[in-house]
Amino acid sequence: MILKLLKDVTRESHLALERQMPLLDAELRLDTYRHMVQKLFTYHKPLEATLLASSGYAELGVAYTERAKTARLAHDLSALGLSTRDIEQLRVCKSLPPLADPSHIFGCLYVLEGATLGGQIVNRHLQASLGLTADSGASYFSGYGVDTGPRWKAFCAILTAYAERTDDQNDIVAGANATYATLSAWMRAGDGERAHAPGAQTSTQPALA
Ligand code: HEM
Numbered sequence: 257m258i259l260k261l262l263k264d265v266t267r268e269s270h271l272a273l274e275r276q277m278p279l280l281d282a283e284l285r286l287d288t289y290r291h292m293v294q295k296l297f298t299y300h301k302p303l304e305a306t307l308l309a310s311s312g313y314a315e316l317g318v319a320y321t322e323r324a325k326t327a328r329l330a331h332d333l334s335a336l337g338l339s340t341r342d343i344e345q346l347r348v349c350k351s352l353p354p355l356a357d358p359s360h361i362f363g364c365l366y367v368l369e370g371a372t373l374g375g376q377i378v379n380r381h382l383q384a385s386l387g388l389t390a391d392s393g394a395s396y397f398s399g400y401g402v403d404t405g406p407r408w409k410a411f412c413a414i415l416t417a418y419a420e421r422t423d424d425q426n427d428i429v430a431g432a433n434a435t436y437a438t439l440s441a442w443m444r445a446g447d448g449e450r451a452h453a454p455g456a457q458t459s460t461q462p463a464l465a
Pocket residue numbers: 259262263270273274277278279280366367368369370371372373374375377378439
């Protein structure tokens with residue numbers, strides 16, 4: 257029930273995000289891809305740090321440290337030519353979705369974990385067009401490899417049980433919508449601008465550059 261609702265409600269946002277990230281482009285260039293990875297890294301880094309420190313995280317019953325994407329994205333940037341110092345100094349997104357309570361976090365994680373599904377298609381294209389593998393710059397989009405489907409189903413089972421127990425669909429949906437909105441705004445923002453999106457909260461993470 258909650259999964260169908262989330263999919264229906266966020267369909268347009270997902271399509272809009274795909275349009276913003278032309279990763280299946282036949283003419284995809286390495287510098288375009290590197291820019292996308294940089295944007296994903298600078299979004300996930302403050303978000304995952306805030307999420308894992310949130311009081312609501314403990315109530316989820318999801319071992320998110322095993323799913324976290326920041327280290328994979330840093331690994332990809334390094335494989336794509338950025339130095340450790342370059343990566344540490346990248347300016348991170350300040351406008352994050354609400355992450356204080358479990359319902360909003362679940363909505364956010366629906367979006368972050370769902371990306372591993374589309375990632376399988378993107379991954380094949382990265383390999384075919386740019387020759388990239390998980391080791392050479394495509395570990396984020398390779399997701400969990402052959403475990404991607406089972407791990408998505410496991411996450412969905414925990415989310416569904418939570419939604420049935422709490423009947424808190426509104427905040428779960430709000431969390432997913434705010435995640436799409438903030439990620440989309442961050443993708444749109446030029447490197448010198450601040451990204452703002454409805455429903456966003458300001459991160460307490462220190463500015464890095
Ligand atoms: C341009 C890159 C992307 C493409 C081509 C793409 C494509 C897809 C495709 C084909 C699916 C369905 C997969 C299946 O049902 O097996 C999917 C699912 C999903 N994607 Fe993406 N995606 C992309 C990027 C993203 C990003 C960056 C996010 C979020 C950070 C995201 C979030 C999701 C979610 C939440 C689902 C699950 C929808 C559901 O079944 O409820 N995607 N994507």
